Amino acid sequence: MKYVIVGAGVAGMAAVEAIRSVDLAGEILMVSDDPHGYYSRPGLAYFLTGELHDKALYPLAPDPQKIKFDHLKGRVTRLLQAEHALEVDGKARLTYDKLLIAVGACAVSLEIPGSKLEDVVKLDHLSDAKKILRLAKRGGTAVVVGGGITALELVEGLLARGMKVHYLLRGDRYWSNVLDRQESHIVEGRLQAEGVMLHHHAELVEITGRNGRVNGVRLLDGRAIKCDLVAYAIGIHPSLDLAANTALALDRGLLVNEHLQTNDPDIYAAGDVAQAYDPLSGRSVLDSLWNPAREQGHVAGLNMAGRKTAYLKSPPFNVTRLAGLTTTIIGAVGRGHDEDVLGIARGDSETWRDLPDAIVAQSGFDVNHMRLLVGERSLIGAILMGDQTLSKPLQKMISNRADISSIRGKLLEPDAPIADLIADFWVGWRKTIAL
Amino acid sequence: MSFLNHFKNDANRRTALYAGHVVADPSRCVQCGICSYNCPIGIDVRAHVWRDEAVIKSECLTCGECVARCPRGVLSFVQTDLFERRAG
Ligand SMILES: Cc1cc2nc3c(=O)[nH]c(=O)nc-3n(C[C@H](O)[C@H](O)[C@H](O)COP(=O)(O)OP(=O)(O)OC[C@H]3O[C@@H](n4cnc5c(N)ncnc54)[C@H](O)[C@@H]3O)c2cc1C
Ligand code: SF4
Numbered sequence: 218m219k220y221v222i223v224g225a226g227v228a229g230m231a232a233v234e235a236i237r238s239v240d241l242a243g244e245i246l247m248v249s250d251d252p253h254g255y256y257s258r259p260g261l262a263y264f265l266t267g268e269l270h271d272k273a274l275y276p277l278a279p280d281p282q283k284i285k286f287d288h289l290k291g292r293v294t295r296l297l298q299a300e301h302a303l304e305v306d307g308k309a310r311l312t313y314d315k316l317l318i319a320v321g322a323c324a325v326s327l328e329i330p331g332s333k334l335e336d337v338v339k340l341d342h343l344s345d346a347k348k349i350l351r352l353a354k355r356g357g358t359a360v361v362v363g364g365g366i367t368a369l370e371l372v373e374g375l376l377a378r379g380m381k382v383h384y385l386l387r388g389d390r391y392w393s394n395v396l397d398r399q400e401s402h403i404v405e406g407r408l409q410a411e412g413v414m415l416h417h418h419a420e421l422v423e424i425t426g427r428n429g430r431v432n433g434v435r436l437l438d439g440r441a442i443k444c445d446l447v448a449y450a451i452g453i454h455p456s457l458d459l460a461a462n463t464a465l466a467l468d469r470g471l472l473v474n475e476h477l478q479t480n481d482p483d484i485y486a487a488g489d490v491a492q493a494y495d496p497l498s499g500r501s502v503l504d505s506l507w508n509p510a511r512e513q514g515h516v517a518g519l520n521m522a523g524r525k526t527a528y529l530k531s532p533p534f535n536v537t538r539l540a541g542l543t544t545t546i547i548g549a550v551g552r553g554h555d556e557d558v559l560g561i562a563r564g565d566s567e568t569w570r571d572l573p574d575a576i577v578a579q580s581g582f583d584v585n586h587m588r589l590l591v592g593e594r595s596l597i598g599a600i601l602m603g604d605q606t607l608s609k610p611l612q613k614m615i616s617n618r619a620d621i622s623s624i625r626g627k628l629l630e631p632d633a634p635i636a637d638l639i640a641d642f643w644v645g646w647r648k649t650i651a652l
Numbered sequence: 653m654s655f656l657n658h659f660k661n662d663a664n665r666r667t668a669l670y671a672g673h674v675v676a677d678p679s680r681c682v683q684c685g686i687c688s689y690n691c692p693i694g695i696d697v698r699a700h701v702w703r704d705e706a707v708i709k710s711e712c713l714t715c716g717e718c719v720a721r722c723p724r725g726v727l728s729f730v731q732t733d734l735f736e737r738r739a740g
């Protein structure tokens with residue numbers, strides 16, 4: 218059996234380990250085009266702020282001495298489904314019996330006049346992060362556009378590197394389809410306190426330059442801002458080039474069933490590129506999250522090696538820092554559309570915007586803030602900002618659909634002490650369930 | 653307090669020394685490496701987390717550096733049960 222895995226991200230690596238746990242003899246070949254190989258993409262944010270050295274970003278990849286597989290550097294340029302073959306760098310050909318497409322997603326590019334200038338940057342790869350640091354060394358002023366977590370990571374990274382930062386928002390607040398008004402306000406207030414200049418209803422229409430270098434931006438309403446660098450994070454899209462001109466079923470990502478299999482039984486997809494079927498909601502959704510990518514890679518690998526395993530999507534979950542404030546986002550918490558992001562952003566899940574009719578229980582202000590989305594019998598989502606004591610309990614309660622009927626009424630009373638109620642409930646509930 | 657202080661290499665969030673060992677919740681981990689990077693004796697905490705193993709190494713100082721610095725709340729101490737240890 219010959220397995221080929223395209224992409225050396227976490228999904229690809231998890232698949233290698235899973236295949237080897239079942240099939241000790243088959244040949245495994247991984248092909249990837251990132252010159253830096255396998256590293257932690259979420260860690261790029263900490264590399265930008267200076268908390269990490271780039272060498273520290275490389276996680277423990279499956280050790281080729283212990284887990285036998287071959288790694289080829291190159292870009293897969295064509296998939297020839299009928300021949301079970303791939304073309305690498307436009308020439309070399311290789312064949313597969315089972316193929317995993319784990320090519321991830323990439324930033325939606327900014328298409329306005331001036332966006333191809335040298336000092337216009339995004340944050341997809343380690344090479345992007347290195348370029349940002351090189352440019353930020355010169356000091357000066359940066360303009361950041363976009364939304365979601367990555368835009369803030371850019372703001373924080375540039376600020377930590379000593380640049381003056383303007384942050385442009387198209388709408389009236391930050392991350393409006395995941396955070397509520399108060400939460401956006403908390404984040405914006407903290408950014409302003411650090412000296413970030415926020416501009417609402419700011420639509421970037423042109424980046425101006427001189428001698429190939431950025432010297433400013435122009436907004437739709439005529440405003441102009443002088444700057445030396447423009448960083449954007451306006452959303453990502455699954456990398457679907459390989460699926461072009463094939464018979465693979467596509468929607469926004471590569472469509473896969475609960476075994477992570479595409480409509481071609483010998484081709485699987487996992488990670489940011491896959492739009493995975495969720496048996497609970499009956500829909501196929503995109504995530505851009507590290508742990509789901511790892512889980513999907515693992516399940517795809519097992520299935521490729523013949524061990525039939527279903528992927529059960531757990532409620533998407535992220536712990537991140539928003540303007541320095543540790544924030545946990547679990548399950549369904551928002552809805553609608555965010556003007557700053559096209560489709561999905563990094564560290565994001567479509568499920569977060571899938572809020573069914575639920576009632577909100579909310580408490581706290583400023584740095585210790587909690588919002589719970591209360592369903593009929595269980596919690597369906599939560600946001601926790603600041604103190605994280607209840608982060609793990611809430612994650613477990615939501616993913617296990619703990620029956621909260623006994624405290625539901627109290628949670629929904631005005632000014633209910635929801636943190637105490639959850640903490641007390643947790644103490645009793647955890648004993649009833651093997652965690 | 654300025655949030656930029658989060659990015660500085662001081663360790664004022666350090667947890668006190670503990671009779672215990674470091675355990676992980678791998679589903680929260682993004683393999684960023686901050687824990688391994690900051691371990692004063694070079695234990696690869698991140699690799700333990702990937703394999704869902706506790707750090708039960710006699711060299712571990714239980715200094716709490718990795719627990720305090722992990723930005724995702726992956727790591728925590730569990731108190732070593734001294735009674736069980738004696739019994740075992
Ligand atoms: C700045 C940033 C911040 C993030 N923050 C968070 C966060 O807070 N929390 C969280 O959970 N997730 C976060 N993520 C998302 C997380 O990193 C991804 O969900 C995860 O890395 C997806 O893994 P993957 O294996 O699917 O794809 P990737 O890691 O993108 O790997 C894809 C691989 O495919 C290769 N490739 C692509 N096309 C080809 C081709 N044609 N031929 C050969 N090789 C190819 C690439 O070189 C790469 O090796 C963040 C990501 C970024 C960039
Ligand atoms: S610091 Fe936390 S998230 Fe980062 S690798 Fe270590 S355990 Fe994982």
Ligand code: SF4
Binds near residue numbers: 690707713717
């Ligand atoms: S507790 Fe201290 S010595 Fe032990 S693994 Fe963590 S950082 Fe290293």
